[in-house]
Amino acid sequence: MDFRPFTISIHVAIFATCVTFLLGLAAANCVYKLKRGKGIIDTIFTLPMILPPTVAGFFLLLTFGRNGFIGRFLYSVFGITVVFSWVGAVIAAIFVSFPLMYRTARGAFEQIDQNVIYAAETLGFSKLKIFWTIKVPMAKAGILAGTVLSFARALGEFGATIMIAGNIPGRTQTMAIAVFSAVSAGNREVAYIWVAILSMMSFVMIMLMNHWGASNKRK
Amino acid sequence: MSLYVDIEKTFPDFKLSVQLEGGDDVVALLGSSGCGKSLTLKCIAGIEKPDKGRIIINDGIVFDSEKGVNLPPQKRCVGYLFQNYALFPTMTVWNNIACVIKKPKSQRHSIVEDIINKFQLESVKNLYPRQISGGQQQRTALARILVSEPRILMLDEPFSALDTHLKWRMEQEIASVLAEFDGTTVFVSHNRDEVYRLSDKIAVMNNGRIETTGTKKDIFDSPKTLAAALMTGCKNISKAEKLDDSHVKAIDWGIVLKTERVVPNNVKHVGVRAHHFRYIPETSNEDNTFPCHIHKIIEEPFEKTFMFSFGAGADVNLRFEISKEVCEKWDSKELRVCVPADKIMCLEG
Numbered sequence: 001m002d003f004r005p006f007t008i009s010i011h012v013a014i015f016a017t018c019v020t021f022l023l024g025l026a027a028a029n030c031v032y033k034l035k036r037g038k039g040i041i042d043t044i045f046t047l048p049m050i051l052p053p054t055v056a057g058f059f060l061l062l063t064f065g066r067n068g069f070i071g072r073f074l075y076s077v078f079g080i081t082v083v084f085s086w087v088g089a090v091i092a093a094i095f096v097s098f099p100l101m102y103r104t105a106r107g108a109f110e111q112i113d114q115n116v117i118y119a120a121e122t123l124g125f126s127k128l129k130i131f132w133t134i135k136v137p138m139a140k141a142g143i144l145a146g147t148v149l150s151f152a153r154a155l156g157e158f159g160a161t162i163m164i165a166g167n168i169p170g171r172t173q174t175m176a177i178a179v180f181s182a183v184s185a186g187n188r189e190v191a192y193i194w195v196a197i198l199s200m201m202s203f204v205m206i207m208l209m210n211h212w213g214a215s216n217k218r219k
Numbered sequence: 220m221s222l223y224v225d226i227e228k229t230f231p232d233f234k235l236s237v238q239l240e241g242g243d244d245v246v247a248l249l250g251s252s253g254c255g256k257s258l259t260l261k262c263i264a265g266i267e268k269p270d271k272g273r274i275i276i277n278d279g280i281v282f283d284s285e286k287g288v289n290l291p292p293q294k295r296c297v298g299y300l301f302q303n304y305a306l307f308p309t310m311t312v313w314n315n316i317a318c319v320i321k322k323p324k325s326q327r328h329s330i331v332e333d334i335i336n337k338f339q340l341e342s343v344k345n346l347y348p349r350q351i352s353g354g355q356q357q358r359t360a361l362a363r364i365l366v367s368e369p370r371i372l373m374l375d376e377p378f379s380a381l382d383t384h385l386k387w388r389m390e391q392e393i394a395s396v397l398a399e400f401d402g403t404t405v406f407v408s409h410n411r412d413e414v415y416r417l418s419d420k421i422a423v424m425n426n427g428r429i430e431t432t433g434t435k436k437d438i439f440d441s442p443k444t445l446a447a448a449l450m451t452g453c454k455n456i457s458k459a460e461k462l463d464d465s466h467v468k469a470i471d472w473g474i475v476l477k478t479e480r481v482v483p484n485n486v487k488h489v490g491v492r493a494h495h496f497r498y499i500p501e502t503s504n505e506d507n508t509f510p511c512h513i514h515k516i517i518e519e520p521f522e523k524t525f526m527f528s529f530g531a532g533a534d535v536n537l538r539f540e541i542s543k544e545v546c547e548k549w550d551s552k553e554l555r556v557c558v559p560a561d562k563i564m565c566l567e568g
Contacts (some may be wrong), residue, residue, distance in 0.1 A: 118266050119305035121292035123319045123367045133318065137309035 001190060004170050005178040006197070012086070012174060013154040016093035020150045023094070024101025025143065029131060031102075032109040042106075049099035053159020056095055060164045064091060088165035089172050093154035100149040108142025109135060145209045152205045156198065222246075222371050222403040226262055226272030226282070235259065235269075235427040241371075241403035247414040247435075248407045249450050250424030256407040257302075259424075260373045263405070264299050265292035277370045277402070298369030302376045304360035306348040312359050313344045319367045334362045354385045361396060372397070372404040378413060390416065411452045415439065423447040430568075441480070445566050448490045453564065454538045459489035467565060471535045472528070477506045479561040488566040493524070493540040495562040499555040507558040511537075518543075527556070 031041055048056055064071040064082040074080040082088045112135060120130045136143065158176040165172035167181060175194050182191035224239040235255045239246065248256045261267040263274055265281065268289060274282040276297070281290045307315050317331045335344050338358040343351045348359065357377065364372070377393060378386045394417055397404050408414050414421060415435055422432040425446035431438065442448040448456060457471035467482045468475050469489050476489065499508050514536055515526040523546050525539040539556065 113303070113305065115301045115303060115305040116307060118261075118264070118292070119299065119301055120307070121266065122264050122295070122297050122299040123363065124293045124296075124321065126293065134307055134309075138307075140309075 001193070002169065002178075005173050005175045005194065008086070008089070008170075008172070009155055009174040009176070012089045012093050013151055016090050016097060016154040017147060017151045019090075019094050020097045020101045020154070021147055024098055024146060024150065025105050025136070027098075027102045028105035028109055029135070032106045045102050046099045048095050049103075053096065053157075054163060057092065057160035057163025060088075060092060060095060060160060064088065064164065083164060084166045084168065084172065086165070086172060089157075089161050089174060092160040092164050093157045096157050096160055097150035097153040100153055101146040104142050104146030104149060105139065108139030108146075111142075112138050141212055144212050148205050148209045148212075152202055155201065221275075221277060222263070222405070223273070223275040224259070224263060226259075226269035226274060228258070228262065228267070228269045233427055235262075237262075237424075237427075237429055239405075239422055239429060239432075241405065241420070243401055243403065244419040245397055245404045245406055245417055246420045246422060247418035248405060248422050248424050249409070249411065249414050249438075250446075251409055251450065254424045255427040256409075256424055257375055260299065260375055260405065260407060263295075263371075263373065264297045265290060265295045296368070296370045298364035298367065298372045300357075300360055300364060300372070300374045300377055302379060304348075304356045304380075306356060306360055306363075308348055311345050311347055312340055312351065312355075315348070315359055316363045316366055319363050330366055334366055338362045352385075353381050354389055357381070357389055358392070361393070365396070365400075369402070371402050372400055374404065374406045376408055377406075378408075378410070393417070409450070411439075411450060423450055425450075441564060442490075443566065444568050445488050445490075448488070448564060448566050452492070453490040454493045456488050456490045456566070457535070459486050459565065461486050467563070472537065474509055474529050476558055476563055477560050478563045478565065480563070480565065482565050483567060485567045486565045487568055490564040490566055491537075491558055491562060492564075493538040495559060496537075496539045496541075497557040497559060498541070498546070499557050505557050506560055507563075508555055509558075511554060511556045513554065527554075529556075 027045055031038060031045065034041065061083065062068050066072065066075060066083070071082055074082060080087060082091060116134065116138070117130060120134050125134070156176050158180065161172070161174060162177055167173050167177050173181065175198055179191050179194045179198070182194065222239070222241040224237055226235070226237055228235040235258055237255070237259050248259060250256050258267060262269045269282065269284070271284040272282070273280065276295065280286070280288050281295045282288060310318065313331060313335070316334060317327055320327045320330055322330070335341055338361065340355060340358055340362065343355055348356055374393070378390060381389055390413065397417065406414070406418055418435055420432065421435050421438040423430045423438065423442070423444070423446055430444045431442065431447050438447060439451050442451050442453070445456065457469040460468045460470060461482045461484060462468055462475065464481050465478055466475055467478055467486060467489055499505065509529045511527045511529050513525055513527045517524040517526065522540055522542045526536045527539060528535055528537060
């Protein structure tokens with residue numbers, strides 16, 4: 001049996017989660033204290049979660065394809081082709097997992113007592129120091145939960161991935177896509193294995209998340 | 220060592236307009252909740268931006284709308300003690316204090332050690348804020364502010380979150396901190412007793428405006444405005460009308476009072492503190508002595524409050540507070556009360 005989908009999935013999910021982690025935190029930190037325009041920006045950032053994955057994939061194709069405005073730039077400057085490549089799978093995973101990271105982190109930031117932030121400011125803390133030494137530790141539980149959710153989402157991504165990265169065994173075929181391939185090829189045994197692995201991983205991740213959530217409440 | 224504030228900030232339904240000056244003393248902002256006290260502190264600290272005006276701390280301009288100066292809170296060196304202390308919940312008491320010090324690590328240890336000893340936090344230095352008492356939290360917050368070497372101190376309702384028995388102790392501790400601190404302290408409170416004990420100067424705030432400013436003795440002896448009288452705890456207030464320079468008519472009470480101080484032309488209210496009334500046992504010719512009707516007697520731990528009106532007809536209740544020992548002998552429904560002419564406060568507005 002070909003176990004490459006496992007390594008590809010893990011690599012894609014880890015890489016995507018790293019990017020999503022930073023992007024999501026930055027976006028959450030910018031949006032949560034906005035007074036004007038919060039609603040519209042929040043909607044845009046949440047949209048990838050609600051959009052049908054094929055629609056998300058189509059948007060990504062438009063943007064990151066050879067003729068898309070980012071795709072053209074990436075190809076001409078770095079020689080990177082996004083479509084039908086590992087990078088495409090990562091971008092699809094980032095796109096769909098971003099709202100989960102952003103929303104959980106934003107929720108956690110919103111819980112922070114604003115006076116604590118003000119106090120840090122009057123005590124001379126820079127914005128960056130406040131973010132890393134005050135806000136992130138205070139929102140730790142939410143951020144952890146968001147990271148696990150994003151990782152799980154990135155790991156299970158199917159629709160957008162197949163639109164932009166395709167289904168190339170050994171290169172862009174992730175576990176979720178391998179299930180699809182195996183079923184369409186009538187290869188039930190292989191499908192069972194991937195389904196079992198994916199289900200177990202999802203189960204463990206939700207367990208972990210709940211555990212962290214509960215230990216945070218005890219504080 | 221001084222503070223100068225002259226700012227304005229307009230909201231759709233509220234206008235803040237504050238003029239305030241402080242030297243090396245404690246200035247109290249006395250006002251009811253929602254009158255703009257905390258907002259004033261936030262403007263001084265740089266958390267809120269006034270629409271226009273100037274703020275000068277120790278000869279340094281930190282805000283000037285005309286010159287376009289608006290220093291961020293980080294550069295204002297203002298020690299701000301928040302009502303809920305705003306300790307960093309993810310850090311121990313030690314770290315809460317240590318993380319503020321900008322000096323090299325080698326000096327940091329001894330500075331923290333010293334201040335922790337001074338504030339008696341030795342036994343809790345490795346605990347988190349949620350694990351220690353309210354008093355200890357407040358001491359930690361104060362210690363944290365002092366090691367940041369502020370130029371001015373601002374205390375926002377420091378005792379409102381403490382139990383009564385702790386309140387008294389923390390007040391004394393804060394009083395000694397303030398005595399040592401050279402620089403202006405702005406102390407915000409709605410409690411007249413705290414304000415009287417801790418401050419030198421009082422600014423009475425009402426509806427976003429500073430109504431009167433003066434030494435604490437001035438403000439308590441002769442509050443000029445209705446808000447000042449109410450905030451300093453005057454419980455008996457009546458609408459008033461000037462008759463001549465030494466006579467004022469208390470409309471709600473249905474009496475004419477002779478005053479020692481000259482009645483100002485724009486007098487609108489007259490006030491008498493609940494413990495300034497005097498009981499007159501028999502008929503006497505003293506000024507301002509009226510028969511009164513007692514409606515209710517309320518017993519407090521160490522004193523009694525008589526709810527009464529001048530003449531049986533008036534339904535306005537006045538309050539007369541007197542220690543239990545003094546009033547033990549009175550039991551008649553009718554008694555005579557004297558309003559001492561030197562204790563009558565004529566209020567403008």
